[in-house]
Amino acid sequence: MAKEVTKRSENYSQWYNDLALKADLAEQSAVRGCMVIKPYGYAIWEKMQHILDAAFKEKDVQNAYFPLFIPKSFFSKEAEHVAGFAKECAVVTHHRLMNDPDGKGVVVDPDARLEEELIVRPTSETIIWSTYKNWITSWRDLPVLCNQWANVVRWEMRTRLFLRTAEFLWQEGHTAHATAEEAQQMAETMVQVYADFARNVMALPVIVGHKSPNERFAGALDTLTIEAMMQDGKALQAGTSHFLGQNFAKSFDVQFTNKEGKQEYVWATSWGVSTRLMGALIMAHGDDNGLVLPPRLAPIQVVMVPIYRSEEEHNAVIDKMEQLKKEIEALGHSVKIDDRDTLRPGFKFAEWELKGVPVRLAMGARDLASGTVEVARRDTLTKETMSIEGIAAHIDTLLEDIQQNIYNKALAFRDANVEKCDSWEEFQEKIKTGKFLLCHWDGTAETEQAIKEATKATIRCIPVDSYVCEEEGRDIYSGKPSSRRVVFAISY
Amino acid sequence: MAKEVTKRSENYSQWYNDLALKADLAEQSAVRGCMVIKPYGYAIWEKMQHILDAAFKEKDVQNAYFPLFIPKSFFSKEAEHVAGFAKECAVVTHHRLMNDPDGKGVVVDPDARLEEELIVRPTSETIIWSTYKNWITSWRDLPVLCNQWANVVRWEMRTRLFLRTAEFLWQEGHTAHATAEEAQQMAETMVQVYADFARNVMALPVIVGHKSPNERFAGALDTLTIEAMMQDGKALQAGTSHFLGQNFAKSFDVQFTNKEGKQEYVWATSWGVSTRLMGALIMAHGDDNGLVLPPRLAPIQVVMVPIYRSEEEHNAVIDKMEQLKKEIEALGHSVKIDDRDTLRPGFKFAEWELKGVPVRLAMGARDLASGTVEVARRDTLTKETMSIEGIAAHIDTLLEDIQQNIYNKALAFRDANVEKCDSWEEFQEKIKTGKFLLCHWDGTAETEQAIKEATKATIRCIPVDSYVCEEEGRDIYSGKPSSRRVVFAISY
Numbered sequence: 014m015a016k017e018v019t020k021r022s023e024n025y026s027q028w029y030n031d032l033a034l035k036a037d038l039a040e041q042s043a044v045r046g047c048m049v050i051k052p053y054g055y056a057i058w059e060k061m062q063h064i065l066d067a068a069f070k071e072k073d074v075q076n077a078y079f080p081l082f083i084p085k086s087f088f089s090k091e092a093e094h095v096a097g098f099a100k101e102c103a104v105v106t107h108h109r110l111m112n113d114p115d116g117k118g119v120v121v122d123p124d125a126r127l128e129e130e131l132i133v134r135p136t137s138e139t140i141i142w143s144t145y146k147n148w149i150t151s152w153r154d155l156p157v158l159c160n161q162w163a164n165v166v167r168w169e170m171r172t173r174l175f176l177r178t179a180e181f182l183w184q185e186g187h188t189a190h191a192t193a194e195e196a197q198q199m200a201e202t203m204v205q206v207y208a209d210f211a212r213n214v215m216a217l218p219v220i221v222g223h224k225s226p227n228e229r230f231a232g233a234l235d236t237l238t239i240e241a242m243m244q245d246g247k248a249l250q251a252g253t254s255h256f257l258g259q260n261f262a263k264s265f266d267v268q269f270t271n272k273e274g275k276q277e278y279v280w281a282t283s284w285g286v287s288t289r290l291m292g293a294l295i296m297a298h299g300d301d302n303g304l305v306l307p308p309r310l311a312p313i314q315v316v317m318v319p320i321y322r323s324e325e326e327h328n329a330v331i332d333k334m335e336q337l338k339k340e341i342e343a344l345g346h347s348v349k350i351d352d353r354d355t356l357r358p359g360f361k362f363a364e365w366e367l368k369g370v371p372v373r374l375a376m377g378a379r380d381l382a383s384g385t386v387e388v389a390r391r392d393t394l395t396k397e398t399m400s401i402e403g404i405a406a407h408i409d410t411l412l413e414d415i416q417q418n419i420y421n422k423a424l425a426f427r428d429a430n431v432e433k434c435d436s437w438e439e440f441q442e443k444i445k446t447g448k449f450l451l452c453h454w455d456g457t458a459e460t461e462q463a464i465k466e467a468t469k470a471t472i473r474c475i476p477v478d479s480y481v482c483e484e485e486g487r488d489i490y491s492g493k494p495s496s497r498r499v500v501f502a503i504s505y
Numbered sequence: 506m507a508k509e510v511t512k513r514s515e516n517y518s519q520w521y522n523d524l525a526l527k528a529d530l531a532e533q534s535a536v537r538g539c540m541v542i543k544p545y546g547y548a549i550w551e552k553m554q555h556i557l558d559a560a561f562k563e564k565d566v567q568n569a570y571f572p573l574f575i576p577k578s579f580f581s582k583e584a585e586h587v588a589g590f591a592k593e594c595a596v597v598t599h600h601r602l603m604n605d606p607d608g609k610g611v612v613v614d615p616d617a618r619l620e621e622e623l624i625v626r627p628t629s630e631t632i633i634w635s636t637y638k639n640w641i642t643s644w645r646d647l648p649v650l651c652n653q654w655a656n657v658v659r660w661e662m663r664t665r666l667f668l669r670t671a672e673f674l675w676q677e678g679h680t681a682h683a684t685a686e687e688a689q690q691m692a693e694t695m696v697q698v699y700a701d702f703a704r705n706v707m708a709l710p711v712i713v714g715h716k717s718p719n720e721r722f723a724g725a726l727d728t729l730t731i732e733a734m735m736q737d738g739k740a741l742q743a744g745t746s747h748f749l750g751q752n753f754a755k756s757f758d759v760q761f762t763n764k765e766g767k768q769e770y771v772w773a774t775s776w777g778v779s780t781r782l783m784g785a786l787i788m789a790h791g792d793d794n795g796l797v798l799p800p801r802l803a804p805i806q807v808v809m810v811p812i813y814r815s816e817e818e819h820n821a822v823i824d825k826m827e828q829l830k831k832e833i834e835a836l837g838h839s840v841k842i843d844d845r846d847t848l849r850p851g852f853k854f855a856e857w858e859l860k861g862v863p864v865r866l867a868m869g870a871r872d873l874a875s876g877t878v879e880v881a882r883r884d885t886l887t888k889e890t891m892s893i894e895g896i897a898a899h900i901d902t903l904l905e906d907i908q909q910n911i912y913n914k915a916l917a918f919r920d921a922n923v924e925k926c927d928s929w930e931e932f933q934e935k936i937k938t939g940k941f942l943l944c945h946w947d948g949t950a951e952t953e954q955a956i957k958e959a960t961k962a963t964i965r966c967i968p969v970d971s972y973v974c975e976e977e978g979r980d981i982y983s984g985k986p987s988s989r990r991v992v993f994a995i996s997y
Contacts, residue, residue: 043579043635044572044623052567052651059568075544076551080536081625081656081672082595087535088602089610100602103574104613105625107596108660110580118581121596121622130613131536133573133597133625143535153847159544164573164656168600180573355645 016367020301025245032295033174036304036368039291046172046179053368054291056312058182061290062162064214064309065184068206074158074186079140081164082131087139090264101168103133103179133166138232138257138283141187142265149189149279151270156199157189165287175292176249176505183287189279191271193258196280197235200256203284204237207252208478215290216307216420217241217297218427219251220449220500222474227458230283234258240473240500242427243296246447248473248502251293254284292505297423304369305392307419308412314346315408316370318361320377330376333401337374337386340405346412366391371415372408392418431480433498440489440501444470449502451480453495455488464490464501473500508859512793517737524787525666528796528860531783538664538671545860546783548804550674553782554654556706556801557676560698566650566678571632573656574623579631582756593660595625595671625658630724630775633679634753641681641771643762648691649681657779667784668741668997675779681771683763685750688772689727692748695776696729699744700970707782708799708912709733709789710919711743712941712992714966719950722775726750732965732992734919735788738939740965740994743785746776784997789915796861797884799911800904806838807900808862810853812869822868825893829866829878832897838904858883863907864900884910923972925990932981932993936962941994943972945987947980956982956993965992 016035019027033039038054041047050058066076082105109125112118134140141159148157166180175181186203190196204221211217219239229236233255241251259278262268268276298305308314317334321327331352338348349370351361358375365373373389380386386404389396392415399407427449434440434450444450445468454460454472465471467490475497476482482498489501508527511519525531530546533539542550558568574597601617604610626632633651640649654676664670678695682688696713703709711731721728725747733743751770754760760768790797800806809826813819823844830840841862843853850867857865865881872878878896881888884907891899919941926932926942936942937960946952946964957963959982967989968974974990981993 040636040639042572043576043632044574047572047574049572049636050570052569055569056567058570075548077544077547078542078550078674080534080539080541081658082536082539084535085602085611085613101600102602103597103623104599104602105595106598106613109593110577110596110624111592119577121577121598131595132602140535144532144541147532166573182570 018301018303018367021244028299028301029296030174032299032304038295039174041174046169048174048178050182050288053312057294057306057310058288058291060310060312061214062184065210065286066162068210069160069186072158072202072206074160074188076161077159078161078163079137079144081134083134083137083140085130085132087143088132090139102135103166103168105131105133134163135165135167137161137163137185138187138261139265142261142267142281145189145279146265146267149267149269152191152272155189155191155269155279156195158186159188160184160186173292175288175295181288183285185283185285188282189267190282191269191277191280193280196282197256200235200237200254200282200284203282204239204252204254207239207254207284207286211239211241211251212420214307214309215294216416216423217251217293218420218424220474220476220480221478222476222500224253224474225458225461225472225499227461228471230255232257232260234260238474241293241297242430242449243293243505244426245296246430246449246502248449248504249289249293249296250473250504251290252284252286255282257281257283298419299369302363302394303367305419306369306371308371308416311369311371312347313349313370314412315341315348315372315374316365317348317350317374317376318358318365319350319352320358320375322378326378329381330378333381334376337401337404341408344405344409346408371412390415392422433482434489435486437489441468444468444501444503449473449500451482451498452489452501453486453497454499455491455493455495457491460488460491469503470501471504473502473504475499510793510795510859513736520791520793521788522666524791524796530787531666533666538661540666540670542674542780545804549786549798549802550780550783552802552804553706554676557702557778558654560702561652561678564650564694564698566652566680568653569651570653570655571629571636573626575626575629575632577622577624579635580624582631594627595658595660597623597625626655627657627659629653629655629677630679630749630753631757634757634759634773637681637771638757638759641759641761644683644764647681647683647761647771648687650678651680652676652678665784667780667787673780675777677775677777680774681759682774683761683769683772685772688774689748692727692729692746692774692776695774696731696744696746699731699746699776699778703731703733703743704912706799706801707786708908708915709743709785710912710916712966712968712972713970714968714992716745716966717950717953717964717991719953720963722747724749724752726752730966732994733785733789734922734941735785735997736918738922738941738994740941740996741781741785741788742965742996743782744776744778747774749773749775790911791861794855794886795859797911798861798863800863800908803861803863804839805841805862806904807833807840807864807866808857809840809842809866809868810850810857811842811844812850812867814870818870821870821873825873826868829893829896833900836897836901838900863904882907884914925974926981927978929981933960936960936993936995941965941992943974943990944981944993945978945989946991947983947985947987949983952980952983961995962993963996965994965996967991
C-alpha cells in the first residue's frame with residue numbers, strides 16, 4: 014500500500030490528519046497556524062467556489078473586493094462585534110524593514126511605526142459598512158448585494174488543517190436592505206443556498222436552524238447555521254448566515270432616504286462558508302482507505318490503470334483507454350489515465366483510493382481480448398468486470414449513483430445517531446458517545462452555559478427543516494417549561 | 506450627461522481617475538493606499554481571471570495556496586531579493602488586542618508580541634520555495650507547476666487606483682524544473698501566454714522583450730516583460746516572467762536526485778500579472794466619454810435602452826427587447842435591458858458610454874412599427890438604424906469587429922509613436938512628448954542610469970518579437986559601440 018493511514022477506530026484525530034496530509038490536500042507551513050493548500054486540495058476548493066459562486070449570482074449577488082486591513086478604531090465602533098472578534102488577530106504596526114545595523118539580515122525599522130495600527134481582517138463587516146456609507150443614500154441604491162472571496166486571519170493557538178487555521182479562505186456576503194423583513198428573508202435565502210450546496214454537492218445531510226443567542230455571531234440579531242454530523246458523532250458548523258439588524262448601519266452611520274423622503278438606517282446581513290468545508294468533506298465521508306469524494310467535487314472522477322506485461326500490451330491497452338477517456342469526457346466527466354511506468358498497479362490502486370477518486374477502471378490484455386473492463390467504485394470498495402460496450406453511459410449513471418449513495422450513507426448514519434433525550438443522567442452518558450440529542454431547553458443562556466460546562470455540549474441549533482419538534486416539555490437540565498426541542502451536541 | 510469626465514487633453518491624470526471612479530471600477534478605502542474594487546470593476550477582473558486561469562491550466566499549471574505571512578528571517582535568505590523587496594512592507598508584530606484600560610476602545614496587547622515578526626507577502630518566492638523543499642526530492646517530482654491567485658501588499662507612499670496600491674490582487678506562478686533550459690523555456694512560454702492575452706483579449710498591442718539587468722526582478726537571472734503604450738505615450742509594464750536560476754533553490758536548499766543519482770539544485774521561474782491590468786485597460790482605450798471596453802472583457806456586451814411615452818409603448822418595446830435579448834444571449838453574449846423608469850434615455854446613453862459597454866441598442870414605438878433598431882457602437886461613437894431582421898447575427902459579428910478595431914486603433918497609435926532615434930539632443934526632446942524611442946545602448950548599467958537621471962526614461966525592454974533591430978550602431982548617450990536597439994520610454 015502507498016501510504017499507511019491510521020484507522021478511524023484507533024485514533025480518529027490522527028486518521029483525519031493522515032487523510033489531509035497523505036491525500037495531498039494540505040500541509041502545515043513554515044508560519045505557525047497557517048496551512049499550504051496543495052494542488053489536489055485546492056482543486057476541490059475551486060470546484061466548491063465555482064458551484065457556490067454561480068448559486069450566489071443566481072440570487073443577484075455580485076462579487077467585489079474590500080481591503081485586507083481594517084483600522085484598529087473600526088473595532089471600537091460596534092460594541093458587541095469588538096467583544097466577539099477584536100481579540101486574537103494579526104496586528105500590523107510597522108511598514109518598513111531595514112538592514113540590521115549588526116549586519117544580520119533585516120530588522121523592523123523603528124521609525125516606520127504606523128500612526129494607527131491595522132488589523133488583518135478576521136471578517137469584514139466594519140470595513141464594508143464604512144464603504145457602504147458612500148454607496149447608499151436613497152432607497153434606489155438598495156439592495157446592495159456583495160460577496161467577496163478572500164483570506165481572513167484569526168489568531169488561533171491550537172490549529173488543525175482546514176478545521177481551525179490562523180489564515181483561511183472563505184467567501185463573505187454582505188447585503189444591505191431597506192427593510193428588516195427583506196434582510197431577514199435574505200439571511201434565510203442564503204442559509205438555504207448553503208444547505209442545498211451541502212446536501213446536493215457535498216453529500217452532507219445538514220441540519221438547518223437558528224443559533225441560540227449565546228452562539229450567535231458577534232453583532233447579529235439572528236444567526237442561521239447548517240450543522241453537519243461527522244463520523245465521530247461530533248457536530249461541525251459548516252456555514253452561517255446572519256441577520257445583523259441595523260447594528261452596523263448605526264455604527265457607521267449608513268442611512269437612506271426612503272420612498273416617503275425620511276431618513277432610515279439600513280438593514281444588514283452577512284453570510285459565509287470557508288475552507289473548513291474541506292474538513293467536513295474529509296470527516297463525513299472518508300474511510301480507513303482514505304478520502305471518499307462525492308463525484309460532484311472530485312477533481313478526477315474516473316481514473317484508469319493499465320495492466321500489462323509487455324510494451325505491446327501496454328500500447329494496446331493505452332490506445333483503448335484513450336478512446337474510452339474521450340467518450341467519458343464527452344459526457345462531462347474528468348478522466349485521468351495513470352500511465353506512470355515506475356509504479357505497480359496495486360500501488361496505484363491504493364493511491365487513488367487514498368485520494369478518493371470515485372471510479373477506477375483497470376484493463377489488461379485479457380480484458381482487451383474479452384472486451385471487458387474492471388470497474389471499481391470507491392464508496393463501496395466493490396468491483397465488477399463489465400463489458401466495455403456502453404461503458405461510458407454506465408459510468409455516467411454510476412457517478413450519479415455514487416453521489417446519491419454517499420449522501421444516503423451519511424444520512425443513515427446521522428439518523429441513527431440523533432435521539433430524543435429527556436433525562437439529564439442519560440444526556441451526560443449519551444452525549445459522550447457521539448450523539449446529537451434532541452432535548453427541551455428553557456431558553457436561558459444560564460442553562461445552556463451550565464450544560465456546556467458539565468458536558469462540553471452546546472446547542473448546535475434550533476432546527477427549522479428537519480427534526481423540528483414543537484411540543485411542550487421540560488428543560489433537560491433545569492426542568493423549567495419548554496415548548497420545543499433543540500439539538501445538543503459536542504462540536505468541532 | 507450623467508457624470509462629468511475631465512478631458513484627456515486638459516488633465517490626463519485626472520481623466521484617468523475620473524474613469525476609474527465614475528465608471529464604478531474602484532475607489533479609495535478608509536485604509537490609506539488600499540482600494541475597494543467595486544462590482545463593475547471586479548466583474549472585469551473576474552473575466553481576466555477566468556481567461557488567464559484556463560490558459561495556465563492548458564500549460565499544465567495547477568492552482569494552490571500559500572500563506573499570507575512570511576517569517577522575517579526568510580527575507581534574509583536570498584540576498585538580492587531582500588534588497589529589492591524587503592523594505593516597504595506591512596509588518597505584523599502582535600497577535601492580540603485588548604480593551605483599553607482607559608475605556609477608550611481597544612489597544613494592542615503589549616504581552617502579545619510575536620517572537621518573530623511576520624511580513625505580509627509582497628511576493629511569495631521565499632515561502633513557496635521553503636514549501637517546495639518538502640515536495641521535491643527526485644527528478645520524478647519535477648516539474649512542479651503551481652500558480653496562486655492572491656492578494657499582496659507593498660507599502661507605497663504615492664498610490665493610484667489599480668496602477669499602484671498598497672494591496673493589490675494578482676496571480677503568481679512559481680515553477681520548479683530539473684534543467685536550466687526547461688526553466689528558461691517555461692519563462693518564455695508564460696510571457697507569450699501573457700502577450701496573447703494582452704493582444705487578443707485586452708486589445709493591447711504589447712511589446713515582448715527582456716528587461717535590462719538593472720530592471721530585472723530582485724533575484725532573477727532574466728526577466729521577460731510585456732510593455733504597453735498608454736495614450737499619453739508612457740509605457741506600462743503589464744506582466745513579467747522571470748527565470749530565477751537556482752537562487753531560491755540554493756537559499757532554501759531545494760535539491761533533487763537526477764536520473765544519474767546525483768544531487769542538483771532545482772531551477773525556478775516565477776511570473777505574474779495583477780489588477781494593474783485594469784489600469785492599462787482604462788488608459789489604453791478610454792476616451793473623453795469614458796471607458797471603452799474590448800467586448801471580450803465587457804461584463805455587459807450589449808445594453809438596450811427602451812424609448813417610450815406611454816405604458817403601452819413601454820410594454821411593447823420591452824417585449825420585443827426581451828425576445829432580442831434571448832436571441833443575442835443564445836450566441837453567447839451578455840445583454841442588459843436598462844428598464845429604470847426614473848431616468849431619461851439620454852442619461853442612460855451617457856452612463857453606458859461612461860461604463861464602456863461595446864454595443865447599445867435603442868428602440869421606440871416608431872422602431873417597432875418600422876421593424877428597426879438603433880445600433881450604437883462605443884468604440885467609434887457611431888450609430889445606425891438597422892432592420893431588426895437578423896440583428897442578433899449582426900451583433901455577433903459587430904462585437905468581433907469592435908474587438909479588432911480597438912486593437913487596431915491602439916496598434917496604429919503605438920506604431921505612430923515608436924521611433925528610431927540616434928541623436929541624444931533629439932532623444933531628450935522627443936522622450937518628453939510621449940514617444941517610445943528605439944535606440945542603441947552600450948549594455949552598461951551606468952549609461953542606463955545616466956539616461957534615467959537626465960530624462961526619467963528607462964529601458965522598457967530589449968524586444969524579441971516586434972521592433973527587433975539587430976544592427977551595429979553607437980550608444981545614444983555614451984557613443985560606445987552597440988549591436989542592437991532597445992526600447993526607451995518614460996513609464997508608469
